[in-house]
Amino acid sequence: MPLDVDAIRSDFPILSRKVSGGKDLVYLDNAATTQKPQSVIDAMTSYYEQSNANVHRAVHTLAAEATEMYENARNTLADWFGTTRDNLIFTSGTTEAINLVAWGWARSNLKSGDAVIITEMEHHADIVPWQLLAEEKGIEIRVIPINTEKDILDMDIFEASLPGAKLVCVVHTSNVLGVANPIPEIINMAKDAGSKVLIDAAQAAPHHRLNFSNLGADFVAISGHKMCGPTGIGCLLATSECIEQMEPFMSGGDMIETVTMEKSTFASGPQKFEAGTPKIAEAIGFAAAAEYLSKLDMDEVHHHIRGLAKLTAEKIKSVQGITVYGDHSVDEGSGVVSFLHDSIHAEDLARFMDAGGFAMRTGHHCAQPLLDAYGVSSTNRVSFYLYNTEDEANAFVDHLRYVVEKFGG
Numbered sequence: 001m002p003l004d005v006d007a008i009r010s011d012f013p014i015l016s017r018k019v020s021g022g023k024d025l026v027y028l029d030n031a032a033t034t035q036k037p038q039s040v041i042d043a044m045t046s047y048y049e050q051s052n053a054n055v056h057r058a059v060h061t062l063a064a065e066a067t068e069m070y071e072n073a074r075n076t077l078a079d080w081f082g083t084t085r086d087n088l089i090f091t092s093g094t095t096e097a098i099n100l101v102a103w104g105w106a107r108s109n110l111k112s113g114d115a116v117i118i119t120e121m122e123h124h125a126d127i128v129p130w131q132l133l134a135e136e137k138g139i140e141i142r143v144i145p146i147n148t149e150k151d152i153l154d155m156d157i158f159e160a161s162l163p164g165a166k167l168v169c170v171v172h173t174s175n176v177l178g179v180a181n182p183i184p185e186i187i188n189m190a191k192d193a194g195s196k197v198l199i200d201a202a203q204a205a206p207h208h209r210l211n212f213s214n215l216g217a218d219f220v221a222i223s224g225h226k227m228c229g230p231t232g233i234g235c236l237l238a239t240s241e242c243i244e245q246m247e248p249f250m251s252g253g254d255m256i257e258t259v260t261m262e263k264s265t266f267a268s269g270p271q272k273f274e275a276g277t278p279k280i281a282e283a284i285g286f287a288a289a290a291e292y293l294s295k296l297d298m299d300e301v302h303h304h305i306r307g308l309a310k311l312t313a314e315k316i317k318s319v320q321g322i323t324v325y326g327d328h329s330v331d332e333g334s335g336v337v338s339f340l341h342d343s344i345h346a347e348d349l350a351r352f353m354d355a356g357g358f359a360m361r362t363g364h365h366c367a368q369p370l371l372d373a374y375g376v377s378s379t380n381r382v383s384f385y386l387y388n389t390e391d392e393a394n395a396f397v398d399h400l401r402y403v404v405e406k407f408g409g
């Protein structure tokens with residue numbers, strides 16, 4: 001059954017607001033963060049209004065309720081991501097999840113000379129931690145380039161880089177190109193070569209129901225705010241074997257078993273990596289987001305989002321002076337369309353579009369090496385989500401055409 005987009009839109013209060021002097025908001029910056037349905041807002045408000053207390057400590061009624069809500073959120077999310085609560089560590093998002101792998105796992109399990117594979121398609125969140133670790137530990141970083149003619153990773157170089165690699169870090173779906181990488185193939189090849197695998201699923205989790213157990217990766221990093229959840233929360237999914245091998249990254253309260261002035265011992269499982277007062281309301285909101293998505297057919301969600309990206313990419317290609325990046329002919333991929341005009345500066349174009357009510361992104365999208373590979377320093381980017389409509393996509397194309405005719409020289 002196709003998505004009932006009208007019904008979905010009515011769940012998101014912000015979508016009815018006006019911007020830019022009374023224009024209807026057309027929100028097309030979903031790869032940066034998605035809007036939140038009323039149910040997520042209500043879940044967080046209800047926690048603050050009725051049950052706010054710290055978790056895991058006191059025995060009073062509110063503390064017990066807050067603990068139950070927080071740990072139930074872990075259960076809901078573990079179920080949504082096809083794993084168990086023992087394999088889900090709450091983080092502030094994908095960035096912290098990847099840093100947790102770098103500092104919690106790689107730092108204590110890799111030694112000087114060991115190789116980590118990353119790709120030219122990575123977000124900075126999956127580049128910079130590895131560079132810092134390489135400096136500290138003398139780890140070798142092997143980079144898989146992108147074939148910019150075909151917008152795909154060079155799988156021959158990937159295969160040739162595998163011998164001796166201890167960890168492969170790869171983005172599931174590019175936040176710049178919307179291209180999805182051949183993740184099952186990458187995982188199989190890495191596993192055959194004896195390497196662990198980390199998947200950056202920041203852009204994939206919003207429109208695929210990821211199943212951690214079936215995927216076969218060792219680590220998956222996810223942000224809640226890109227899939228209808230609040231900001232400041234995400235998770236790292238990790239196998240039990242890897243969790244056993246990990247050392248604490250942040251330390252302090254809530255992650256210990258015992259502390260004396262000489263020495264501390266640590267809690268086991270996810271709690272070992274969740275030091276301090278956790279993100280309680282955010283975890284509850286993240287679980288409410290998974291519950292919201294669980295009412296939808298995620299194949300239809302993907303089909304809808306991808307369809308809008310394909311339609312938009314196809315139409316704006318014919319606008320004078322526009323170059324579109326990424327292959328939008330395939331069904332795999334996300335709702336992202338990156339493009340540039342040959343004479344209107346990306347930021348000016350974004351302002352002209354904003355004046356028409358269209359929220360889109362400009363810049364390097366925290367993926368400077370990828371943009372370098374394409375020989376550009378920034379792009380304009382629209383990114384669709386489940387509440388966007390074909391009318392919005394068409395209105396975007398029309399307004400872009402108008403702006404280009406007026407200012408494109």
Ligand SMILES: Cc1ncc(COP(=O)(O)O)c(C=O)c1O
Nearest residue numbers: 093094095123125175200202223
């Ligand atoms: C592919 C990818 N990885 C990582 C991140 C970082 O996510 P966060 O800022 O939520 O930690 C993003 C955010 O845009 C992303 O698109």
